[in-house]
Amino acid sequence: MKEKIIAFLQDEKVKEFNKKIFNKKNLKKVIALIVILALLKITYLFMFEVKGVVKKVEGSKITVVNFLTTQTVDVGDFENILGNIQAGDRILIKKNLSGQVMSVKDYSYNIKDERAYDRHNFKGFHGRNFKRR
Known part of the structure; x- marks a missing residue:
């Protein structure tokens, strides 16, 4: 060959x-x-996404730190999410052209646990989980 x-x-x-x-x-x-x-x-x-670790939460403002910048974002319409966010959480904030926040996603759950779950289980039809034997 x-x-x-x-x-x-x-x-x-x-x-x-x-x-x-x-x-x-x-x-x-x-x-x-x-x-x-x-x-x-x-x-x-830089214009439409803020992704990093939460440094502090003050009122409706979240300070996010990543390896390049530190940004403070006002998430006024997402007050219900602010109760769940703490310093040290990983977060993704998406903005539109005018700079208003469109979505806030907190992904600070433990990824290793999810990978272990996915490794030993699989999703069947209709999203049901089945254990492998």
Whole structure:
């Protein structure tokens, strides 16, 4: 099998195809496209999502810390969620174009417990859980 792969790669048609596709111009375009897409994704995350660990909760304001920034977000319409959020919880806040909070998700539950549960059980039809034997 190894010999067939080497023979295929040394074929003249394959070499010509590789020279046409993988040249400096095309590689520069691909790298530039990847950089632009990465910048768009980072911009989107900074504008519309706040994700990190809750530092403090004061009234209707939540201070969230991640590895880049510390942001304070006013979640005025989500008062019922504020009672459940404590310092140290992991949180995801989504905002719209005008900066108003659209959703607040607290995902501070223990992920290891859920993974262990998923490993030993599976969901059948209609979302019912079954134990493996």
